Amino acid sequence: MRTIKLGTSTLEVPVVAVGCMRINSLDKAGAERFIQTAMEQGANFFDHADIYGGEGKCEEIFADAINMNDDVRESIILQSKCGIRKGMFDFSKEHILQSVDGILRRLRTDYLDVLLLHRPDTLVEPEEVAEAFDTLASSGKVRHFGVSNQNPMQMELLRKYVKQPLVANQLQLSITNSTMITSGFNVNMENAAAVNRDGSVLDYCRLHDITIQPWSPFQYGFFKGVFLDNEEFPELNETINAVAANYGVSNTTIAMAWLLRHPAKMQPVTGTMNIDRLIDCCKASDITLTREEWYEIYRSAGNILP
Numbered sequence: 001m002r003t004i005k006l007g008t009s010t011l012e013v014p015v016v017a018v019g020c021m022r023i024n025s026l027d028k029a030g031a032e033r034f035i036q037t038a039m040e041q042g043a044n045f046f047d048h049a050d051i052y053g054g055e056g057k058c059e060e061i062f063a064d065a066i067n068m069n070d071d072v073r074e075s076i077i078l079q080s081k082c083g084i085r086k087g088m089f090d091f092s093k094e095h096i097l098q099s100v101d102g103i104l105r106r107l108r109t110d111y112l113d114v115l116l117l118h119r120p121d122t123l124v125e126p127e128e129v130a131e132a133f134d135t136l137a138s139s140g141k142v143r144h145f146g147v148s149n150q151n152p153m154q155m156e157l158l159r160k161y162v163k164q165p166l167v168a169n170q171l172q173l174s175i176t177n178s179t180m181i182t183s184g185f186n187v188n189m190e191n192a193a194a195v196n197r198d199g200s201v202l203d204y205c206r207l208h209d210i211t212i213q214p215w216s217p218f219q220y221g222f223f224k225g226v227f228l229d230n231e232e233f234p235e236l237n238e239t240i241n242a243v244a245a246n247y248g249v250s251n252t253t254i255a256m257a258w259l260l261r262h263p264a265k266m267q268p269v270t271g272t273m274n275i276d277r278l279i280d281c282c283k284a285s286d287i288t289l290t291r292e293e294w295y296e297i298y299r300s301a302g303n304i305l306p
Contacts, residue, residue, distance in 0.1 A: 001042025002285040004265050007167025008209045009144050011113065013077055015260055015285050017045045017213060018278070019269040023061050024053035026273055031065035037275045039075070041282035047170075047213075047269050048107070049081035049118060050099050059106035068108040078107060079114035081148055081170070089121035093128035093135075100141055115142040116170055117158075119149050130161040137164055146170070146211075152204035169205055170269065171198075173214035175236065175258055175301050176227045182303055189306055206264050214259050214268045218252070227301075228255060239300035243293050252277050254297070256284035261294050 001014040018038045023031055038044070052058035059080065066072055082099035083091050100115060115136065117129070136142040146168035147155060155166055173180065179195075180202040186194035205212050218226045220233070227233045228240070228251050237251070244254045259268045270281045289297075299305065 001282060004211070004267065006114070006144065006267070007146070007211045008165045009167045011077070011144060011167075013045045013267060014043050015265075015267055016043050016256070016282050017047050017079070017267050017269040018043050019047045019215070019271045020058050020062050021047075021049070021052045021271060022273050023058045023065075026061075028061075028065055030273075031061055034273060034275060034278070035062070035066050037278060038282075041279060042285075043270075043278075043282050044075060045077040045079065045267075047079045048103070049084070050103050051084050051118075056102060056106045059103060063106060063108040073109050077113045078109065079116065079168075080107070080112055081116040081118040083118035083121060089119050089123075091117055091121040091124040091129055093132040096129065096132040097135060100136055104141060111140055112142045114144045114146060114168065116146045116148045116168060117150070120147075120151075120154050124157075126158050126161040129158060130163065133162055133164050144168075148213075148215075151199040151201050153199060155204070155208075155210070166208075166210055168211045168213050168267075169201070170213040170215055171201065172216050172219075172222075173212070173259065173266075174217045174219055174227070175255060175297060176220040176233070177216070178298070178301075178303070181262075181298075185303075186306055191306075193304070193306075202264060212264055212266045214266055216271060217259055217268045218255055218271070228252065233301065236297070236300045236302075239297055243289070243297065247287055249283055249287065250280045252280035253283045253287065254289075256281050257287040257289050258294060258297050260284055260287075261289040 003012045006013045048059050050056045080103045083089055144167045145164045146166050148170035179197050182193050183196045220227045240251045240254050244251045259266055
């Protein structure tokens, strides 16, 4: 598995992260096979959140399935997220610290490699976030910090107070959900595609060496379904399938390779619990699409170049 540096840190991570949001859909034997397969593929970066499975159940299942101990812990990279509560978002110092303690307990570890703040909290007091991060860093409970679903100004507000670098921003991005790319093509245009919906977050993250972690890399809409083998996207699937046949891989591999081809050096997060699809995701590490192939796939999703 090819690796990249996570943000400005020295942490080497595989280019494909393994999302564990749905691991509670597997029994213990299935979860064990899934994790073992990921490790065999070199995908040892596992993404969690304290809400996955309801009150962190997915973290508990993961720790049990991987038979967590000190040796196992040193062979993997663990990332989790906090800040989403029932009916609200909460970036208060108290909640962040309590959340991390719960995450560590459920994952049966003394530290997280990466902690992300989940959905933006409009009531955030960045000074409190800074205090929480300092406490977590000095205690050794969290080694690196980042955010999820945040725009440039929200990150700038945090960076005014937080000492630790923000190494990652987890954002929804796929071939069919690519507004952060599309708006960049349509600068100064009087069309819907020119609407900048995220404050140029793609360029901002590249400028500040913040790794973008695309979530739902195969989804369209907001969890409406996958675009692969979907009759609603005939031209896109025809194009992806033709490129896949040329490389001798699956359409899953090509859809993932499309994200990895971007020079922003992204780290897509898988969502599948299917072992074969996980392997296909990991194969994308070895494929570099040509410029022509990347643009052909982009256009076939209905995106019009100005």
